[in-house]
Amino acid sequence: MNVAIYPGSFDPVTNGHLDIIERSSRLFDRLIVAVLRNPSKKPLFTVEERIEMIKKSVSHIKNVEVDYFSGLLVDFARLKKACIIVKGLRAVSDFEYELQMALMNKKLDEEIETVFIMTNAKYSYLSSSIVKEVASLGGCVKELVPPLVAEKLREKFNK
Template sequence: MKIGVYPGSFDPVTNGHLDIIERASKLFDKLIVGVGVNNNKKSLFSVEKRLEFIEVSCKGIPNVEVHSFSGLLIEFMKEKDAKTIVKGLRAISDFEYEFQMALMNRKLNPEIETIFMMTSSKYSYLSSSLIKEVAKFGGCVRGLIPEVVEKELHKKL
């Protein structure tokens, strides 16, 4: 079984993330969306809420599972018997950081491959940070994030 992992903080999940999830799900028998827990970072939404947002948003994609993890991604991959990391890229600046991470992951486990997927051009400017900032100042984020996230984001901010 070919298992891929799409890791991220997803705080919150955007339509750009969902675009990558939908497209990557076609490449694997199972795609695991790994919601990373970093206790050193202050997240807007709890990990449980982020898992819920992704589960609700991906309910129509049968081969997608959503799990949280902390620690090294490589350990999570081993636990899930996955061999491929999926990373979405918006711009060249994303590539520099993600390339370094891919090389480090390869050093930690030479059996792990990383594939890079370009985000659809209509979402290339989107980031969770930008969504939170626009929403915080009352800007419209409709069509950029799933409806379930939009409702909770307005309540939270």
Template sequence: MGKAIYPGSFDPITNGHLDIIERAAKIFDEVIVVVLPNVSKNNLFTLEERVNLIKTVTKKFSNVSIDSYSGLLVDYANKNNITNIVKGLRAVSDFEYEFQMALMNKKLNPEVETVFLMTSNNNSYLSSSIVKEVVKYGGCISDLVPPEVEKEMIKRYT
């Protein structure tokens, strides 16, 4: 089914993100996880650190690669001849925002399609922000993020 981009800030990557990556990898021939900066967020990890963590935890997927980009996602898609964007949805509030983004991407490039994947039930509450909050106050995140990510997060907060 061709290539797809799965974009996000991934600060940090969670088991919810990995669930979407795994499911997208079953649908598309190739999935490129594109790590984007988000200046409106207080990042825990640098862009390079996020890319390296994602490479580590996605090694098992033969058709998944990792890249980073600063700019409009649709420009990345155009430069790389990709017409599919994968977005994960947890709640109605996610849909409203992502729907607007999908429509804007479609306006900027009518060839681009956005595919929405609903989160698995066990990840519906999970976000990078929540994970950072829990670990900051000493809570257990072992079932929320991959072990490699948990280790790095604990280092940051101790």
């Protein structure tokens, strides 16, 4: 069984993330969307809120589960018996950082492979940071995120 992990902060999950999740779910027997719990960052949404939004957004995909982790991704991968890490790439600028991370993960555990999936061109500009900024200024994000996430953003920013 090929088990893959798609890690990220997902603060919040965007349609670009969902595109990578849907496409990855067709490539692997099981896909774990792993929400990073990073105490040094100040996310807009709690880990629990992010997990809930992702679960509701991917409930139609049967081989996807959602979990969270902190610490080293390779340790979480071993715990989940995953041998593949999925990373979405929007642009060349993403590749340099993600390549560095993939090589470090390989150094930490040579059994784990990283698979890069190019984003759909219509999401190449999209990031959680941009979504939060637009939402915080009262802009419409309904075509950028699932409806549930758009509603949660409106609640957070009272817009």
